[in-house]
Amino acid sequence: MNLILIAALSMAGLSLVLASGLVIASIKFAVENDPRVDRVLEALPGANCGACGFPGCSGLAKAIVEGKAPVNACAVGGATVSQKVASIMGVSDVGSSEDKKIARVICQGGNKEAKLKSDYRGVKSCRAASLVNGGPKACSFACIGFGDCAKVCPFDAITMSDNGLPSIDEEKCTGCGLCVKECPKFVIALTPKKNEVHVRCRATMKGKDTRDVCSVGCIACKRCEKSCPFDAIHVVNNVAVIDYAKCRNCMKCVEVCPTGTISAAFAERKKAVIGDKCIGCTVCAKNCPTGAIQGELKKKHEVNLELCIGCSICEEKCPKNAITMVRAGQKQESIKACNTK
Amino acid sequence: MLKDLFFIIVSTVLVNNFVFSRFLGHCPFLGVSNKTETAVGMGMATTFVLTMTAVAAYFIQSFILEPFGLTPFLQIVSFILVIASLVQLVEMAVLKISPALYNAFGIYLPLITTNCIVMGVALLIPQKGYNLIESTIFGLGAGLGFTLALVLMSGIREELEFSDVPEALKGPAIVFITAGLLAMIFLGFTGLAPL
Numbered sequence: 001m002n003l004i005l006i007a008a009l010s011m012a013g014l015s016l017v018l019a020s021g022l023v024i025a026s027i028k029f030a031v032e033n034d035p036r037v038d039r040v041l042e043a044l045p046g047a048n049c050g051a052c053g054f055p056g057c058s059g060l061a062k063a064i065v066e067g068k069a070p071v072n073a074c075a076v077g078g079a080t081v082s083q084k085v086a087s088i089m090g091v092s093d094v095g096s097s098e099d100k101k102i103a104r105v106i107c108q109g110g111n112k113e114a115k116l117k118s119d120y121r122g123v124k125s126c127r128a129a130s131l132v133n134g135g136p137k138a139c140s141f142a143c144i145g146f147g148d149c150a151k152v153c154p155f156d157a158i159t160m161s162d163n164g165l166p167s168i169d170e171e172k173c174t175g176c177g178l179c180v181k182e183c184p185k186f187v188i189a190l191t192p193k194k195n196e197v198h199v200r201c202r203a204t205m206k207g208k209d210t211r212d213v214c215s216v217g218c219i220a221c222k223r224c225e226k227s228c229p230f231d232a233i234h235v236v237n238n239v240a241v242i243d244y245a246k247c248r249n250c251m252k253c254v255e256v257c258p259t260g261t262i263s264a265a266f267a268e269r270k271k272a273v274i275g276d277k278c279i280g281c282t283v284c285a286k287n288c289p290t291g292a293i294q295g296e297l298k299k300k301h302e303v304n305l306e307l308c309i310g311c312s313i314c315e316e317k318c319p320k321n322a323i324t325m326v327r328a329g330q331k332q333e334s335i336k337a338c339n340t341k
Numbered sequence: 342m343l344k345d346l347f348f349i350i351v352s353t354v355l356v357n358n359f360v361f362s363r364f365l366g367h368c369p370f371l372g373v374s375n376k377t378e379t380a381v382g383m384g385m386a387t388t389f390v391l392t393m394t395a396v397a398a399y400f401i402q403s404f405i406l407e408p409f410g411l412t413p414f415l416q417i418v419s420f421i422l423v424i425a426s427l428v429q430l431v432e433m434a435v436l437k438i439s440p441a442l443y444n445a446f447g448i449y450l451p452l453i454t455t456n457c458i459v460m461g462v463a464l465l466i467p468q469k470g471y472n473l474i475e476s477t478i479f480g481l482g483a484g485l486g487f488t489l490a491l492v493l494m495s496g497i498r499e500e501l502e503f504s505d506v507p508e509a510l511k512g513p514a515i516v517f518i519t520a521g522l523l524a525m526i527f528l529g530f531t532g533l534a535p536l
Contacts (some may be wrong), residue, residue: 006409014405014419018426025430029437123503 036065036088043084045077049154051176064089075101076174100193102173103157103180107143107187108200108216108263110163114142115213130184138213141203143187149179196249197242197264204237211259218261224253229289229311233262250311270310270325272303277322284314284323346478349471351534353482359458360490361527366458370490371516373449380495381488383449388484390428390453391462395480397423398463399473412467420463428454458487493523 041061048056052073054063063069064085071091072082078100120129120136126148134140145164157172158179166179170193179188191198199218203210207219220238232246233253240253240262254264272293274284280298285291292308295301315323359365366387373383401419406412411419432450436443443450453459462483466476497519506515 003410007411007415010405010409010411011415011419011422014401015422018422022426022429022433025433029433031436 034065037061039088040064040085043077043081043088044074045081045174047076047154047174047176049076049174049176049178051075051178076176078175101175101190102170102193103168103175103177103188104191104198105143105166105168105187106189106198106200106202107141107185108165108261109137109139109142109214110145110161110165112163113214113216114139117213127182127184135185139203139205139210139217141185141187141201142214143183143185148182148184149188152178152182154178192244194249195242195244195247197247197251197254197262199233199240199242199261200263201261202239204239206238210238216260219259221258223256223258224262227252227256229309248311248313250309252309268327270312270327271305271308272310272312272314273324273326274301274303275322275324276300277320278318279320279322281319283317283319287313287317289313346475348534349475349478350482350485353479354486354489355527355530356533358486358490358527358530359461359483360487361524363461364524365461366456366487367520369449369452369456370487370494371513371520374491374494374498374516377492377495377499379449380491382445384484384488384491386446386449387453387456387458387487388481390424390431390450391459391484391487392477392480393427393431394424394459395462395466395476395483396473397427398466399471399476402467406467416464416467417460420460424459424463425454458483490523494520497523 037058038061041058044057044061046057050056052060052069052075054060054069054073057074060069060073064071064073071086071089072079074081074085115138116136117138118133118136120132122128122132124146126135126144126146129135129144129146135142135144137144143165145160145166147158147160147166149166150158150160154176155172155174157169157174158166159169161167166188168188175190175193177190180186180190187202201210201214201216201218203214203217205213207221210217210219218235218239220235220240222235224233224240225235229250229252230246230248232243232248233240234243235241242253249264249270251264251266251269254262254266272284274293278295278300280295280300282295282297282301285293285295285301289311290307290309292304292306293301293314294304310325312325315325353359357363360367360370369383369387374380398420401423402412402416406416406419428451432443435446435450462480466479469479471479498516501515501519510518
């Protein structure tokens with residue numbers, strides 16, 4: 001009985017001493033924290049990817065509250081997160097709300113397409129391989145294919161295909177840009193998510209030289225340039241470049257590209273569908289760059305699906321909002337649904 | 342006297358290294374030995390806490406547990422209590438005094454609470470009957486030994502990144518094999534100190 005009493009008392013005493021020590025320490029060593037830091041930290045995605053340049057989300061939260069970083073510094077969170085952070089910080093102006101960007105691979109020269117100039121047997125890393133005479137591929141602009149980008153991606157969005165090319169899951173990619181920084185060959189770029197047409201080559205050699213080393217490289221034939229109804233694609237320095245601000249995803253250039261350098265989800269090309277609201281004003285027919293819309297004045301117009309390139313100009317111009325763009329991959333029913341809308 | 346202290350250091354760092362010969366603290370040993378930089382940070386933080394714990398354990402053992410005869414059933418409980426509060430105290434103090442050091446320690450400081458070397462040191466001190474100075478040196482030596490093990494392992498693992506490991510042994514497997522080989526190497530120190 002006595003022993004139990006002593007045990008209880010001594011433990012209580014010990015705990016009391018330690019607890020009071022902690023209380024005193026917490027008062028004496030109290031560090032003033034801005035309460036906004038915690039709230040900003042809560043608003044951030046919490047992926048701790050470090051793409052903003054600060055050590056993790058807590059580092060960025062601190063920097064934002066101290067005014068060292070803008071409220072829209074988190075590329076991963078995008079507009080929604082910067083909105084939240086801005087409201088916590090009491091800033092109405094979020095800053096230029098750029099379009100959401102995601103990373104895309106701008107090289108299609110995998111093991112099958114691109115020729116090799118050397119047999120590299122060193123450390124399996126793109127950075128190391130690129131230091132040896134510019135990498136094993138004959139094209140000095142080509143993806144090396146050891147997957148440094150896949151290793152650095154904190155969101156598991158990049159996988160290496162059997163052909164030795166990275167493929168990026170557009171849903172998982174947050175646009176943090178870590179892979180862009182990691183790639184020694186600069187074949188990953190941040191591009192607007194809404195743009196679907198991309199030139200997957202950056203080789204600036206003359207057309208013949210490119211053809212010699214790669215079957216899918218841009219040979220600067222300028223066919224895309226001529227075909228583009230919107231002046232959005234130009235051959236600069238022997239390689240086609242798309243002006244993403246002008247491009248309307250019509251995929252006309254994809255149709256004409258002889259090497260398949262320009263890629264897009266061609267099967268999912270959009271088509272215009274005119275609904276019953278159409279009053280026959282002919283605005284759409286006048287504006288269609290390919291003359292795909294036919295119809296008489298004051299009668300419902302029809303779209304020639306063969307000619308329609310899915311540029312959605314008619315959708316924008318229609319004063320009655322009678323036109324809907326439908327993915328060609330979608331089923332007939334959804335087109336009907338659009339018609340009755 | 343001085344000779345004894347020297348032997349305690351040699352014993353805890355090399356001969357009876359806590360990681361390689363007593364097989365304590367393997368979780369952080371395998372967990373944070375990826376990079377030498379973090380290994381050094383973790384080692385320093387652990388050494389610091391170990392030395393403090395050794396002192397605290399000595400006082401509690403000789404002034405509370407032994408006089409009242411509570412050792413058999415309250416030893417572990419009271420040591421857990423002391424270690425947990427000590428780590429918290431150290432964390433608060435470091436945050437206030439040197440935020441840079443706090444950032445360098447990072448997550449490792451609170452993790453030390455569950456490092457079994459700390460408990461091992463606290464329990465071994467009364468067993469060995471060390472006095473205050475010997476206890477302090479014992480704690481310090483344990484920490485240095487842990488740091489040594491961690492830094493050695495991280496150095497090897499950094500080299501392993503660039504070597505051609507057979508597919509089946511990649512990842513944890515080769516790390517376990519390396520740890521086993523290291524432990525066997527440390528067996529060579531047996532008999533270096535008479536403790």
